[in-house]
Amino acid sequence: MQNWAGNLDYAAHTLARPSTLDELATVLAAAGPVRPLGSRHSFNDIADTPGTHVQVDRLDDGRPAVDLDPATGVVSVNAGLRYGEVSRALQLQGRGLGSLASLPHISVAGAVATGTHGSGDSNQSLAGPVVALEIMTTAGELRRVSRADDPEVFPGAVVSLGALGIVTRVELETMPSFDVRQDVAVDVPWETVLGSFDAVSGAAYSVSLFTSWEAAAVRHVLFKSLVPAGTVGERPAAVPGLRWATEPVHPLPGVDAAACTEQLGVPGPWHERLSHFRLEFTPSSGAELQTEYLLPRRHAVAAIEGMLGLAPRVAPLLQTCEIRTVAPDDLWLSPFDEDSVALHFTWHPRGAEVAAVLPAIEELLLPLGARPHWGKVFAIDPAELGALYPRFGDFKALTERFDPGGRLQGGYLGRLLG
Template sequence: MHETVSTPPAGGSRPGTNWAGNLTYRAARLHRPASVAELQAVVAGSERVKALGSRHCFNDIADTRADLVALDGLPGEVQLEPSPDGSGGTAWVPGGARYSELLPRLAERGFALHNLASLPHITVVGATATGTHGSGNRNGSLSTAVTGLEIVRSDGELVRLPAGHPDLPGAVVHLGALGVVTRIGLRFQPTFQVRTTVFVGLTWDRLFADFDAVADAAYSVSVFTDWHEVTQVWVKARTDEPEVTPEEFFGARAATVPTHMLPGTPVENLTDQLGLPGEWHERLPHFRTGFTPSNGDELQTEYFVPRRHGQQACDALRRLAPRIAPLLQVSELRTVAADELRLSPAQGGDVLALHFTWLPDEERVRALLPEIEAALRPFGARPHWGKLFTTGADELAARYPRMPEFRELVRRYDPRGAFRNDYLDRTVGAFD
């Protein structure tokens, strides 16, 4: 049965806010449809409507003044379609499902995804719609695993975009502008194991003496910093790859106890380290499913620069360290392989992702962001669509050469502007 409630106020468990609590949703109504047909009726009958996922976005990408829809009440289970030769297949995932619900289903059947974000608490649709990524020189973002979508357009029609559909490359990273995704297909592969080793003592000079070699030292590599120094390096190696040893890792030494990237934070919420082998889904994320990810009380920003400009971009940020460090909990550097998804931050070339986990002081963080963006502007920085940034539509259009194709796609899928909001006006600009 379709449930409609007024969006509750912030406070208590803060159901009217995003995950970080820095945004209170303005919608007059929150719907939890119990079927796709009910969802279609809500969408077709609403002047303005947006879908909510795990709410792990730090800006107003999913905000609207009229109707919000939560998809956790829709029926359906994860459906696996293995290929006949056992080399992989497609997982069809309900629109409201989180990675934490999908991963055990794949693992128990001996399958894996190619990459995961640092936390499994987020929804599959929300992560792929914003270009969320994971790490690895040869690993595309989570969005590159998408093989199909089912979307309710603003006229209420359910549209299917299978693999090979000409609209799919533009629809994967969609920012919620095309419709409400009810089902998403992901490519999977045979399972694999990973071991995580944390290294300390890496210097900036050694890091950038051969940055490509550092980033390519294992399947997934994350470099943590406070912009004064490199604080840790998390090296996640597949067990079927050559083992990384302390002597081999660019002068850094292996930590001898489990180590959190945020000093003073309990290590129990982290996945296992110390080179202990484990299944892919128990190592590629930094955080365990059953615990609060990261510090919990934080804001986030992230920018992507072409990997060839990585050292220059980091040098520019290091010069801002006295301004950044007082507001920072930690920064993380990760590489992401190129793709050709229209609004993917890695569209057109390999990128270095520069991530900032901030203290929960939004006023001061927002005041600092223009300085960071100015420092990164010479390198063509693209912000993460789901995090805090101030870059506007004109500059983003220059950063995304295929933005006109995306705008044309939005005009076709949402001609009446039901999925438009302030966020899209600021970032994508005019659709007319």
């Protein structure tokens, strides 16, 4: 079995997809290594194991898969569901999530466990709205860990890399449903971005910049703006002189935009605008690699200027690069401990050449406080990466409490934890 991109053959000899909690406990009762597996959108072996992979997408614990408490606005969801499925169910009940990733196809538990995110100066990563998790440990014990009841453990249990057990339920804060319009500016000069980065990133609820680094302008800037109820809203006005797209665009140059969420300022519900792609489309064949670095927002301009200097080496390997902003949280293995900027690279599937350029990118970005996304390809040594997180020692101790036999420590996680 391979990951979604096809760049990695998993070492697992068995895939288990239990349909009940008892079946899951039986799987975990068997000896040997085990790892949770989500929608397989990781590009490295963070989810790998030489033993048994466990997917919970078929799990029925006797509760609704999307179980909203109308009194609190907290929704409990089956951890194996995709965000697109959860979003549609919430919209039908008049509720929404504050942020979504580019793809609605990723599983809730997998995205949360790796600190995956969307965009927006005030929007946290997908792990930010989590208020509780239900986790079955390798001993077969079902544990609920919540922010309210377990404040000493909870910040280490959310972005957990699957190191504590098999997450069966995720509880998320929701908000009233809201409408969004999406407008795309084209060929925005770098002088505008570098001279007014805060104005650009703050011009809408969610902003994404797409570049290949070698051009004199940012190819596309996606502005996703909140729309007052019953209106069509307006284009962002905080950045003057922008040129607006007159037809839908795809983040990758020359690709048909049919798979993209609706643009051109047409208002619609949050779940049909915040992601870049529609759930019913496969936005890519998977023939790509991805890298992402998250660093303090205060270093955004320095990072961008440095990347422009690396353009001759980077651009020939690149399909596109997305620049986003993310709000902070308090989770131990989240890279967002202050206002952050994300540089996300979508590469052509040329693994050896990409691996050769990553050290140069890290030489530029790591001194600026960058840390790689846990599920992408990067070069930094596991021991060095752990040292970038102040609570890493506490996280390692937590994994030993939940999984004393180290059965969950396969792939990159095993190298990370030593």
